Amino acid sequence: MAEPKQGVHVNSDIDLHCHSTASDGHFPAAELIDRAAERGIRTLAITDHDTVDGFRQGREAAAAKGVRLISGIELSTVWGGVSVHMVGLNFDPDSDAMRGAEQHQNQVRAERGKLIAERVSKRLRHDIPFADIVDLAGGRAEQVGRPHFARYMVERQLVPSMAVAFSKYLGAGKVGDVKTGWPTLVEAARWVRAGGGIPVLAHAHMYKMTRTKLRACISDFREAGGIGLEVAYGQMDNGQRNQMADLCREFHLYGSCGSDYHGPNRYGLELGVMPAFPADVRPVWSLWRPQA
Structure with missing residues (x-):
């Protein structure tokens, strides 16, 4: 991804997309809350990825710091043969629907991790023990993701960088891009709605789709109960923000925002850093709090 242009980004006091060590983030939830404060x-x-544990682990710290913590999850899904991510917001984490979603995704993620290890090992002609990848994921097979494989490959000097690991082995269309078992985007949106939450299509500007295909994807998402679209996202430029804002208005969706912060990165982006939220888009947070 191209490095963001200077002057495009602002510090927002609302961040609805970030990650803790409950998946592939750098900081435990409590430290993420401290950083947010x-x-x-x-509002955070x-x-x-595919777990609500970060929210559960951060509730006490958020209450102590005066940060409003919204329940959240980023669900891995498939639409039209393309891997698509969907953020769920402000749902009941103890609902049958969301507990079932976590259970399903955890099982798929663990099985998928083993398949990625097998396929990438064969392509590299170098054994990648799945147990070593699980160690990098904090001992949790259900939270293994492609970044853990990339980290392993860099640490073992099998590739020079995380970027190369993805461009050659793990990125879209590569041998490690395993989609087996993920729910459809429509199914995932229905899970979140059944849990009383708000389905948001994540970083849609990043999917390698034609405009016609992206509009079809958003249309299906909207018909399945989708409510939001990320219009201010950490590494967006203003052109991408404006494109997402146009789609938001066209499909009568609410706009969401988030840094997608995982921890320190080479772009220097931080928690809460993103393009300014478009003034003419309805914010998704207006659905759970009165307008100021």
Whole structure:
């Protein structure tokens, strides 16, 4: 991804997309909350991949720091043969629907991790023990993701960088891009709605789709109960933000925002850093709090 242009990004006091060590983030949830408070973030959603554990682990710290913590998750899904991510916000984490979603995703993620290890090992002609990858994921097979494989490959000097690991072995269309078992985007949106939450299509500007195909994807998402679209996202430029804002208005969706912060990175982006939220888009947070 191209490095963001200077002057495009702002510090937002609302961040509805970030990650903790409950998935592939750098900081435990409590430290993420501390960082949010230090940076003036008043509303935060920890949206770990396919688990609500980050939210659960951060509730006590959020209450102590005066940060409003919104329940969140980032669900891995498939639409039209393309891997698509969907953020769920402000749902009941103890609902049958969301407990079932976590259980399903955890099982799929563990099985998928073993398949990625097998396929990448064969392509590299170098054994990648799945147990070593699980160790990098904090001992939790259900939270193994492609970044853990990339980290392993860099640490073992099998590739020079995380970027190369993805461009050659793990990225879209590569041998480690395993989609087996993920729910459809429509199914995932229905899970979140059944849990009383708000389904948000994540970083849609990043999917390698034609405009026609992306519009078809958003249309299906909207018909399945989708409510939001990320219009201010950490590494977006203003052109991408404006494109997402146009789609938001066209499909009568609410806009969401988030840094997608995982921890320190080479772009220097931080928790709460993203393009300014478009003034003419309805914010998703207006659905759970009165307008100021």
